[in-house]
Amino acid sequence: MTVGSNRPKPQETPLPMAQQRAQHDRTERREQDALNAVIREQVIHALGEPGDLLTVAVRPLWNKFYRVNIFVGAEIAFARVANSYFLEVDADGKIATATPKITRQYGEPRQPAAGV
Secondary structure, three states: OOHHHHOOOOOOOOOOHHHHHHHHHHHHHHHHHHHHHHHHHHHHHHHOOOOOEEEEEEEEEEOOEEEEEEEEOOOHHHOEEEEEEEEEEOOOOOEEEEEOOOOOOOOOOOOOOOOO
């Protein structure tokens, strides 16, 4: 007989609520980040990429409505919003409507990232 053979097995308990919520929040954040990336890529593909692009800020508003701001400038301290759009997207992040309409303003269309 071995010493450890009579030990009771620990009971499996569900994760505490705070841990469950944190796990859920991380999952939602990853999903939102992925959706933002899809939206960002579509806007830049349609608009073109400004030579002095700093960032494309995608902000969820409510339901499937988003605000997208295109920041340009030589450096972040001097950034300005060159373009701004109010979007409605579907569940996959495909742009349904854009106000104002997104039209090509910069160069040739950018090729989608590999694997997208």
